[in-house]
Amino acid sequence: MQPLSPYDKPKVNVLKAILPIIIIIHHIANEGFEGVRHIGMLGNFAMYLFFAMSGYGLTISYIENRQYINGFLKKSLTKLFAPYFVALAAFVVYRHFHGVDQVALFQEKGLWFFVPTSWYIYVLSYFYIFFFVVFRYVKSTVTVKVVLTCALVVGYVVVAPHIGIEPWRYNRCPAFCVGMIFALFDSQIRTRFVRWQALAAFFILLAVTIYPHGHIIKPLITPATIFCLMYCLPSSDNSAIVKFLSSISLEMFIIQFIPI
Amino acid sequence: MGVRNTFAVVGVVLLMDIAIAYLIHISLKRVRLLRVKAQG
Numbered sequence: 001m002q003p004l005s006p007y008d009k010p011k012v013n014v015l016k017a018i019l020p021i022i023i024i025i026h027h028i029a030n031e032g033f034e035g036v037r038h039i040g041m042l043g044n045f046a047m048y049l050f051f052a053m054s055g056y057g058l059t060i061s062y063i064e065n066r067q068y069i070n071g072f073l074k075k076s077l078t079k080l081f082a083p084y085f086v087a088l089a090a091f092v093v094y095r096h097f098h099g100v101d102q103v104a105l106f107q108e109k110g111l112w113f114f115v116p117t118s119w120y121i122y123v124l125s126y127f128y129i130f131f132f133v134v135f136r137y138v139k140s141t142v143t144v145k146v147v148l149t150c151a152l153v154v155g156y157v158v159v160a161p162h163i164g165i166e167p168w169r170y171n172r173c174p175a176f177c178v179g180m181i182f183a184l185f186d187s188q189i190r191t192r193f194v195r196w197q198a199l200a201a202f203f204i205l206l207a208v209t210i211y212p213h214g215h216i217i218k219p220l221i222t223p224a225t226i227f228c229l230m231y232c233l234p235s236s237d238n239s240a241i242v243k244f245l246s247s248i249s250l251e252m253f254i255i256q257f258i259p260i
Numbered sequence: 261m262g263v264r265n266t267f268a269v270v271g272v273v274l275l276m277d278i279a280i281a282y283l284i285h286i287s288l289k290r291v292r293l294l295r296v297k298a299q300g
Contacts, residue, residue, distance in 0.1 A: 024277060028270055035266030082291075086284045251281035259276035 002195040004231040007186070010238045011230050012057070015049060017245035020252040022046040027260055045209075045222050047120075048175040050253075052223030054124060055179025058131050060186060063142060073132045077125060080250075084121045087254040091115050094258055116257045119169045127153060127176055146184050150177040174219040182227045195232055202228035 026043020029036045061068045091114050095102055105113065112118060130152040134145050153176050160170035182189070205225035209218065238246070245252075 020277075021274060024274060025270060028266075028273060033266040033269060036270055082288050083284055086288065090280070090284075245278070248278065248281040248285045251284045252277050255280045255284065256273075256277050258280060259273045 004190045004193055004195060004198055005233060005235050006190065007056070007182075007227065007230045008235055010235055010242075011233065012053065013238045013242050013246035015053060015226075016249040017242045019046040019049055020249050020256070021245075023253060024256045024260070027256060031260065044172070044218075047172045048219050048222040049226055050120070051124075051172055051175035051219075052179035052182075052227070054127065055176040056183045056227075057179070058128075059142075059146060059180045059183035062135055063183065063186075069132065069135045072136075073128065076128050080121055080125055080128070083251045083254055084115065084118060087115050087251075088118075090255065090258060115254060117254050121254065123156075123169060123173060126156060127173075130156075143184060146180050150180060153177055172219050175223045178220050178223045178227075182224070189231065193231075198228045198231040202232060 022039065022042045023046045025036050025039045026041070026046070029039070029041075029043075092102060095105070102114075112122075115121075127149075130149050134148045134152070138145055138148060153173055157170045157173050161167070202225060205221055205228060209221050209225050
């Protein structure tokens with residue numbers, strides 16, 4: 001029986017390379033290009049995976065190295081917001097050359113509208129803060145810390161609709177908790193299960209994912225499906241193009257509406 | 261809109277997106293390196 005393969009850096013890189021492209025195609029399809037509608041339909045799944053990968057990455061990094069939390073907030077927010085501010089400047093310049101009255105735009109729609117993908121940066125920054133506060137200041141086991149962070153994320157999802165936040169800014173967020181839970185049980189999953197079991201779980205979850213049941217469980221089932229698939233796939237080194245695309249995935253995601 | 265046109269649009273958008281993203285990425289990398297150098 002073949003053991004499960006770890007969800008390691010090369011696999012993360014492949015997802016980081018592919019997901020922004022799927023999201024860009026999703027937005028192109030939304031502009032009325034029917035030819036790519038089927039690829040574009042995967043756009044929602046891509047956002048679930050982005051959140052799940054973030055939750056997984058933070059938790060597994062902490063489990064592997066407890067010093068990870070020291071200076072975490074400064075490092076991670078800088079990585080998140082530096083490309084955002086450059087993108088913001090690019091959007092301002094772009095709109096200037098298109099003769100858009102940006103002061104009126106700001107007064108009418110606010111800063112959110114300036115970079116259409118900025119909601120992801122803001123939401124992820126809230127989750128980074130939740131993660132940092134809990135993992136830095138709560139003196140308890142990793143399980144308790146994960147539960148508390150998940151509770152804060154769920155709190156955001158519950159509060160968001162009551163403070164006028166649009167559904168697409170919170171309905172993908174539960175995927176973050178799925179990523180954290182997979183990271184928490186990563187070593188147990190890999191020691192207790194073998195490849196055919198993960199493959200069976202993948203096909204069952206895939207059937208549930210494809211079945212139309214609305215947004216309630218999709219953010220939970222979709223990342224779990226992909227995690228099961230990742231445990232089945234063998235690890236291999238990344239090609240140069242995957243390494244390149246994964247290194248610029250956040251920038252590709254943030255800036256996408258300028259070329260679109 | 262024809263399928264060929266659609267794929268052309270996707271290709272152009274992706275290439276432009278990658279180019280701009282790469283420019284931002286290397287600019288930020290350069291700034292980080294300069295900051296590290298300045299700090300000694």
